Amino acid sequence: xxxxxxxxxxxxxxxxxxxxxxxxxxxxxxxxxxxxxxxxxxxxxxxxxxxxxxxxxxxxxxxxxxxxxxxxxxxxxxxxxxxxxxxxxxxxxxxxxxxxxxxxxxxxxxxxxxxxxxxxxxxxxxxxxxxxxxxxxxxxxxxxxxxxxxxxxxxxxxxxxxxxxxxxxxxxxxxxxxxxxxxxxxxxxxxxxxxxxxxxxxxxxxxxxxxxxxxxxxxxxxxxxxxxxxxxxxxxxxxxxxxxxxxxxxxxxxxxxxxxxxxxxxxxxxxxxxxxxxxxx
Amino acid sequence: xxxxxxxxxxxxxxxxxxxxxxxxxxxxxxxxxxxxxxxxxxxxxxxxxxxxxxxxxxxxxxxxxxxxxxxxxxxxxxxxxxxxxxxxxxxxxxxxxxxxxxxxxxxxxxxxxxxxxxxxxxxxxxxxxxxxxxxxxxxxxxxxxxxxxxxxxxxxxxxxxxxxxxxxxxxxxxxxxxxxxxxxxxxxxxxxxxxxxxxxxxxxxxxxxxxxxxxxxxxxxxxxxxxxxxxxxxxxxxxxxxxxxxxxxxxxxxxxxxxxx
Ligand SMILES: Nc1ncnc2c1ncn2[C@@H]1O[C@H](COP(=O)(O)OP(=O)(O)OP(=O)(O)O)[C@@H](O)[C@H]1O
Ligand SMILES: [Mg+2]
Numbered sequence: 001x002x003x004x005x006x007x008x009x010x011x012x013x014x015x016x017x018x019x020x021x022x023x024x025x026x027x028x029x030x031x032x033x034x035x036x037x038x039x040x041x042x043x044x045x046x047x048x049x050x051x052x053x054x055x056x057x058x059x060x061x062x063x064x065x066x067x068x069x070x071x072x073x074x075x076x077x078x079x080x081x082x083x084x085x086x087x088x089x090x091x092x093x094x095x096x097x098x099x100x101x102x103x104x105x106x107x108x109x110x111x112x113x114x115x116x117x118x119x120x121x122x123x124x125x126x127x128x129x130x131x132x133x134x135x136x137x138x139x140x141x142x143x144x145x146x147x148x149x150x151x152x153x154x155x156x157x158x159x160x161x162x163x164x165x166x167x168x169x170x171x172x173x174x175x176x177x178x179x180x181x182x183x184x185x186x187x188x189x190x191x192x193x194x195x196x197x198x199x200x201x202x203x204x205x206x207x208x209x210x211x212x213x214x215x216x217x218x219x220x221x222x223x224x225x226x227x228x229x230x231x232x233x234x235x236x237x238x239x240x241x242x243x244x245x246x247x248x249x250x251x252x253x254x255x256x257x258x259x260x261x262x263x264x265x266x267x268x269x270x271x272x273x274x275x276x277x278x279x280x281x
Numbered sequence: 282x283x284x285x286x287x288x289x290x291x292x293x294x295x296x297x298x299x300x301x302x303x304x305x306x307x308x309x310x311x312x313x314x315x316x317x318x319x320x321x322x323x324x325x326x327x328x329x330x331x332x333x334x335x336x337x338x339x340x341x342x343x344x345x346x347x348x349x350x351x352x353x354x355x356x357x358x359x360x361x362x363x364x365x366x367x368x369x370x371x372x373x374x375x376x377x378x379x380x381x382x383x384x385x386x387x388x389x390x391x392x393x394x395x396x397x398x399x400x401x402x403x404x405x406x407x408x409x410x411x412x413x414x415x416x417x418x419x420x421x422x423x424x425x426x427x428x429x430x431x432x433x434x435x436x437x438x439x440x441x442x443x444x445x446x447x448x449x450x451x452x453x454x455x456x457x458x459x460x461x462x463x464x465x466x467x468x469x470x471x472x473x474x475x476x477x478x479x480x481x482x483x484x485x486x487x488x489x490x491x492x493x494x495x496x497x498x499x500x501x502x503x504x505x506x507x508x509x510x511x512x513x514x515x516x517x518x519x520x521x522x523x524x525x526x527x528x529x530x531x532x533x534x535x536x537x538x539x540x541x542x
Binding site for chain 1: 489
């Protein structure tokens with residue numbers, strides 16, 4: 001089933017002179033893990049805001065073309081309705097938690113939906129356990145580390161049980177160790193619960209191994225869209241300025257020297273494997 | 282260490298912390314009324330002493346001490362002003378009775394501060410918001426209240442960061458005359474306000490993404506229920522009020538000096 005379907009989508013902010021992105025055609029299938037990447041200012045965040053209706057309902061502006069999310073026409077359904085299908089995790093962990101305890105924060109979305117209290121309690125525990133934050137349940141959010149806060153933010157979205165989770169650079173405020181923990185959680189959601197994941201990310205070194213597909217945006221357009229290995233090994237991707245994983249870079253350098261490995265690796269363990277395969281051939 | 286620490290909620294578990302804010306509010310109101318009803322030293326002293334066991338039960342002695350120390354300056358001022366004004370205008374009173382009246386006013390002030398301090402030290406903003414909500418105040422207002430309280434420490438930290446950054450660039454805050462000093466704060470206020478606006482936009486975005494406004498009958502994870510202890514506190518407050526009214530009408534209250542001599 002197709003969960004997100006955009007056709008010739010073009011959007012201009014109320015204050016903007018030219019479109020933040022234009023002519024975007026995109027299809028995302030149920031259960032897919034998609035990474036969106038591209039240089040700063042290319043319109044990734046703006047595109048994500050369309051996925052749950054923040055654009056056009058919260059931001060206004062001019063949205064042309066068609067976009068359907070889980071069968072709902074985004075232009076016609078309010079954000080709170082789409083938010084039940086599409087969970088959104090933002091960049092800054094600090095500004096996503098506003099209650100005085102973790103538990104209350106995770107409950108917020110469910111409270112808004114009028115879910116019965118007993119059910120809310122169950123879902124809080126469930127979401128906190130999956131994200132590994134159960135022990136933080138009664139702590140005030142502002143006392144947590146950035147990584148913990150971001151996992152709680154994921155839990156608060158998860159508790160609403162969405163079909164799709166959109167994460168906009170969830171690790172850009174975190175150190176590599178914190179980032180890796182976030183990626184583990186996301187990967188688990190995708191693998192164990194077959195949740196559709198859309199992840200905006202620059203740290204391809206750490207995360208591209210989990211992806212089914214990578215989309216590269218440049219200057220408001222989608223310029224690459226396909227299998228991670230193909231996209232990352234392509235010269236076009238490198239020229240745009242996307243941070244290619246070192247393992248893939250190695251593959252390209254070797255290829256340049258006439259050494260053709262089996263396939264482009266995405267991370268160092270895989271690179272070892274591929275090189276071993278090559279040597280024992 | 283600041284005076285405000287004497288009023289800032291601390292999350293510990295104690296029987297006082299678990300009391301319903303509404304019950305505590307009634308208690309504070311009664312205490313206020315009673316404190317204003319009397320201007321003799323003995324009943325006010327009793328009011329002061331009644332609250333000490335509560336302070337210890339709530340395990341907030343240290344913070345309470347802080348609020349007491351913080352209010353000491355004001356207490357001394359009140360004492361001095363009362364003493365002087367009574368001395369010059371009251372004429373035919375003896376000095377001891379003037380002294381006693383001034384002391385009584387000071388203790389009244391301390392009792393008021395003390396009850397405020399106990400209330401805010403032991404009531405989490407979360408339950409306070411909940412109490413407001415269950416008293417029929419619109420949810421949006423209660424939410425604004427708890428969120429504002431939640432972001433006070435964050436904004437305070439941010440202000441400190443901005444001050445440090447501007448100082449590092451050579452801004453001198455504590456120099457010049459009064460107007461100059463106010464002007465010095467502009468480079469701190471502008472980034473602080475801009476950041477606060479950006480933060481509130483991000484918060485709004487998050488709220489929208491968590492189905493804010495999806496249904497009219499939103500649930501609340503917590504409900505406040507009046508428990509036995511709350512009833513006891515309310516009962517005690519009412520008793521205190523009745524006794525005080527009775528005493529103030531029917532009983533002659535001796536002065537402390539007449540008892541001691
Ligand atoms: N609220 C807004 N109002 C007006 N213009 C905006 C707004 N937000 C973003 N833009 C503009 O839209 C364009 C795309 O910005 P967007 O934030 O989507 O980029 P991005 O790919 O997410 O970048 P980054 O990697 O830095 O997060 C930029 O030119 C930006 O200036
Ligand atoms: Mg962005």
